[in-house]
Amino acid sequence: MKFRRAAGWEPHLERLRLAYPVRWRVAAGLACMxxxxxxxxxxxxxxxxxxxxxxRFRDGGIPFHLVLTMLVVVVLYAVTSMARFYLMHTAGYRIVARVRRRLFDTIVHQPIPFHDQHHVGELSSRLSADVMALHESLTMGAGNALRSLTLLLGGLAMLLHLSPVLSLPLAVFIPASLLVGKRSGASYRERSREVQSSMAAAGKTAQEYFSNVRLVQAFNQQDGAxxxxxxxxxxxxxxxxxxxxxxxxYQGLQSILTLLALVVTVCLGVHLIAQGVLxxxxLTAFILYASMVTDAAxxxxxxxxxxxRTLGATDRIFALLREGQPPLAADTxxxxxxxxxxRGVRFSYPERPGMTALDGIDLEIAPGEKVALVGPSGAGKSTIANLILGHYRPEAGQMLFDGVDAAEIGLAAVRRHIAIVEQEPSLFSGSIAENIAFALPGREVTREELVAAARLAHAHDFISAFPQGYDTVVGERGVQLSGGQKQRIAIARALLRDPGILILDEATSALDAASERLVQSALDTLMQGRTTIIIAHRLSTIAKADRIVVMDDGVVRQQGSHAELMRQPDGLYAALIRNQVQHQMPARILHPASP
Structure with missing residues (x-):
């Protein structure tokens, strides 16, 4: 996915516009400044x-009103500085929170090809490190810069009032300081972009190895990681x-300019005092003002x-926000x-444009029909499921639901009637109740609904056996649960959704015999009265289908029931079944011992 990059003043305006929702807080902070x-x-x-x-003070002492005035000035300065700090900092936090919400919303709505091209660690880095770069520069940084600019202008006015002659050296040093900053700014932006990219790469690597830490340790790859x-x-x-x-x-050049300005000012000031002009x-006040002015510059x-640096660090954030959310047809x-x-569907994955995943597929599935997709790995079975779910769009041909093109119905409307149960169920780290209720977005799910779905999925008994019951936290990706338990929670989630179309993607292939019986019983309940696409290799699962579609190299090779396809001994299906049966037979049957 290629992003548009803003040019000219637009990058600056994009970031400044973020302060509009907190404009009154920023304005109050500026007033205090x-x-x-x-x-x-x-x-x-x-x-x-x-x-x-x-x-005069040596004889009579410092007047009380002078002491009181100085005390009031100091207290007011402390209070206004404190108020400015609080207002600008909190405005920054509000802006960062808002940007994070917008960015997450934009990312989560991006199509699957976008997520195929961007690693989770990279996207997480955008939400954390990149967004945080806005806080310091957009509010506190900008507030400090405006304070320094105001102090610079006010200080210059006081310097000119005290001694126009003594102000002449500063007419050289201040522009020189600003020029150095401007010249180095462009390089900072590019360097900052490189730093943020490197941080994202480091985060991506760490996230990848942490996510697969069991595999890393199983293969003793800790040192490799x-x-x-x-x-x-x-x-x-x-x-x-x-x-x-x-x-x-840059800091060295600024220090040289600041110290030169101070030395020249003191020397010229002493000369003017000797002449009785100052x-x-x-001179003391002038040096203090000069110090303020040079520091402000x-x-x-x-x-x-x-x-x-902030522009460079946030370029990718604003490129993504600039693209916005992809258009999503409303749920009708x-x-x-x-x-x-x-009908005539052709498709290649965006990351593999030269390899055809589906090559002119024609397939009709009737309402309530159970269709099994079988074939060797890479045949295109899961690709069909991805197209039905709307994760990708066909390059050619049509996807129709009830005879209507999917684009006319709308992606949200199509997905509202689909549920999927995968080989490795996707579970969140929250509670069992939250994972089941995930099926119904936008509304509260009652405990009665959860229990009813869990009972149908044969999950209620093992859930109730946990000390926290439905409030049991399952851990990241459901690590606290067995494979069969995770599958039954996924089935309960699908039952709660009550879909018209069900996709089972190798839903029992990774289970032992006892778990498979329980899961298969739950699946039988789930499939009743629903159009079901079954992606499976096991004969026990395939045989339950009304029709079997045999695929290879992205095309349909055979169709029919199990009995019909087995009557074609030279066909691909019969070969797949023979191969499966041979691998499942005990070695003593395939290779009996010699007498």
Whole structure:
């Protein structure tokens, strides 16, 4: 999936628009910032007054009203600074939360080909590290930059008021500081993009090995996993070090400019005092104002670099948000009767465009019919299930439900009437109740409904045996449950959905005999009165189908009942069954011992 990249000022405006929902909070924070800057600018003036009147204070002491005024200024400065910090930080957190919700919503609505091309670890990194980059720059960073800019302008006005001559050196150093920041900003953006990409790659690797930690340990691949992760961390370290070197050079140049400005100002100020043009108090105030101004100029330049880093770090976020959610035809509320037709369907997976998965498939399935799809691996069985579910669209041909093209009915309406039970059921880490209730989005599921579905799936007894019953947490991917228990929870979920179309994808292939009997009994209940597509290899499952469709290389080779297909001994189906029977026979029958 290729993303459009915004050009010109649009990337800046995209990020600034995020602050609109919290504009009043930001405005209040900016008002506090302006007040704090005004109070900060008053402090050097008070210090200059105190220095120039030190002789008068030696006899009578510092007047009470002067002490009280300074105390009030300090307290007000502290309060306004604290309020600014709180308002801008909380505005940033609100923006980040909103962006995270928007981004997750956009990602979860993307079609399956998008998820085929983007790893879970990468997408998780976008939601965490990339989004968080917005917080510091968009609110606190922007607020600090505006504060520095206000302080810069106010400080310059005070400097010109105190001594236009002494202000001349700053006319060179301040523009030079801003120019250095601007020049380094473009490089920061590109470097930051590389850092975020490397972080995403490291997260992807870690997530992949953590998800398959049992396999890693079973094959003693802990050291191999550590080496693979170390390679991604090494790349992240390299780009981070390069970024740090660039930042160090920038900081060094800024320090040189700041110190030169201070040295020149002090030397020129001493000269003006010697000539009687400037007082010691005024020079003190000027140095304080000059320090504020140079620091403010450095902060503005640093913010620009930080802002460019943020642009680079969030480019992929906004590219995705710019694309938005793909169009999804609304659920028309139409009830599907269960008739399915594939007419001349051709399809290749986006990641394998040169390999045809389905080659001109024609298949009609009547309402309530149980159709088994059989064939060797790669024949196209699961691809048909993916097309029925709307995970992919045919490159050619039509997908029809009740004689109507799937595009006219709408993807949401089609999926509302489909349920799937997989070989390895997809379970969330929450409770059993939450996993069963997942079948019905948009409404609360009562405990009575859960229990009724679990009873039909032969799951109620083992669920009730747990100390927490239906509130038992199953762990990541249902790791706390056996294979048969997970399958029966998946079947209960499908029963609760009450679908018109059911897809069973190798639903019993990984079970032992005892578990298979229980699961098969639950499946028999589930299949009653429903159009069922069965993807299976086991004869016990295939034989229950009304019709068997034999596939190979993306085309239909044979169709018929088990008995009809077995009467074709040279056919592919008979060969598949003979091969299965031979593999299931005990070795002593296939290879009897010699007398």
């Amino acid at each position: 302006v007040a704090a800057v005004g109070l900060q600018l008053a402090i050097p003036h008070g210090i200059a007054y105190a220095v120039d009147n030190i002789d 550590a080496r693979a992760y170390a390679r991604t961390v090494r790349r992240l370290l390299e780009v981070s070090m390069a970024n740090a070197r660039m930042m160090a050079v 007082s010691i108090g005024e 450095s902060s503005v330049a640093e913010f620009w670099n930080s802002w460019m 509320g139409r009830r599907l009767g269960g008739a399915i037709a594939l």
